[in-house]
């Protein structure tokens with residue numbers, strides 16, 4: 679039974695890289711809508727995760743982590759994406775790590791305050807605190823920094839204390855019909871979803887050696903006799919990175935393909951045939967055309 683949605687709105691999820699924004703959105707929505715890795719700068723798109731619950735539709739907008747050291751076009755585009763997602767929101771969640779405050783956090787907070795929108799503070803990763811008693815002074819310190827509409831300490835990865843956050847958010851969402859059909863939990867099209875799944879497996883496997891200079895582009899996608907046939911290009915910046923991504927006898931690329939295919943089968947619910955190619959394009963993170971074709975607008 680679906681019940682009529684009476685309240686709906688956009689919830690911007692903003693913070694520095696690696697604080698757990700995507701983990702939080704996935705946990706709140708109850709589906710993996712956004713990829714997660716232990717490395718900063720995992721999210722590159724603005725991704726909507728939708729939760730429809732108790733006559734309320736929450737549209738969470740996951741964003742790339744904002745970072746001030748952004749010399750490349752791609753990084754600047756990511757920062758702008760995050761800023762515009764915050765501007766368009768009905769309520770903004772500023773995500774920080776429990777017990778940790780950096781200059782980067784301060785800069786983001788200063789920018790968010792200027793938006794004059796309801797701003798909630800999410801203190802994530804409380805499970806990492808050695809001593810829970812550290813939490814109260816940290817909350818008090820945060821409340822000195824801004825007049826937050828609410829403060830919720832939680833653990834996104836342990837799914838601890840999520841319900842109180844939804845409750846707080848609900849108070850700031852306008853009366854509105856639903857934006858998305860109730861069963862829909864993401865706004866991503868299948869091409870981006872497929873590319874993201876492959877990029878996650880790639881990052882998990884070779885990020886150490888090829889930091890940040892990785893991108894995945896779906897070149898072909900068709901359904902043939904109930905099977906999804908995908909052709910994807912892995913873009914790297916330098917010829918020297920090819921050997922790392924492909925591996926001895928093609929082993930690394932094969933493992934990435936196997937891991938990606940497994941998750942693609944789960945997500946798309948059908949058999950999947952995946953072809954991966956590795957190509958070199960020097961300076962791709964500065965190439966507006968390639969960024970555009972990957973759904974990253976650099977304008």
Ligand SMILES: Nc1nc2c(ncn2[C@@H]2O[C@H](COP(=O)(O)OP(=O)(O)OP(=O)(O)O)[C@@H](O)[C@H]2O)c(=O)[nH]1
Pocket residue numbers: 694695696697698699700701702713714715716717718719720721722741742743744802803804805806832833834835836
């Ligand atoms: N211990 C702990 N780890 C967490 C928690 N939430 C997220 N993480 C981990 O933190 C790392 C970063 O998580 P992401 O969700 O990718 O972080 P993000 O803020 O989306 O990062 P970017 O997309 O790079 O900006 C991953 O290794 C997560 O598993 C938490 O509540 N507790």
Ligand SMILES: [Mg+2]
Pocket residue numbers: 699700701712713720721741742743
């Ligand atoms: Mg992320």
